Amino acid sequence: MKDSIVQILATVFLILGTMMGLLTNWVITPYVYTIGAAAAIVYGIQVSVKNKNAGHDIKRLSHIFAFVSCSLAGAAYLLFCGDNSWWIAITLLYATMVLYYSFRTNS
Numbered sequence: 001m002k003d004s005i006v007q008i009l010a011t012v013f014l015i016l017g018t019m020m021g022l023l024t025n026w027v028i029t030p031y032v033y034t035i036g037a038a039a040a041i042v043y044g045i046q047v048s049v050k051n052k053n054a055g056h057d058i059k060r061l062s063h064i065f066a067f068v069s070c071s072l073a074g075a076a077y078l079l080f081c082g083d084n085s086w087w088i089a090i091t092l093l094y095a096t097m098v099l100y101y102s103f104r105t106n107s
Contacts, residue, residue, distance in 0.1 A: 006046065010039035014072075018091055021079060030079045033087075037072035040094070044069025061104055068097040 017033025020026055048066035051058050075090035 006039055006043045010036050010043055012036070014040060014091070014094075017079075018088075021084075021087070030076065033079055034076040037076045040072050041069045058105060061101060065097060065101050068094050 013032055013036025015036075017029060017036050020029040020032060044066040048062045051062040054062070071090050072094055075087040075094075078087040078090070
């Protein structure tokens, strides 16, 4: 249950931060995105630790998911710097990996 709450929290804040970053230039936009990125990083590491005794394929996929989750920290930094192209690409990479991970695993 805690895992799903962290995942929902991360998703809501990432979507809000991304939409605010694309549509507005509010001062709080990087902070909202960073909260979502931090929650996504925590969730990615939890998934990797939870699947440490799984099969080889799931373990490898969990490690890749954790790495892509940690890349959101770089996206948050780029959002603070004002670079409007790379943080969007990293967020898209994360969203693609979450979609792929959801179809490849049962969780």
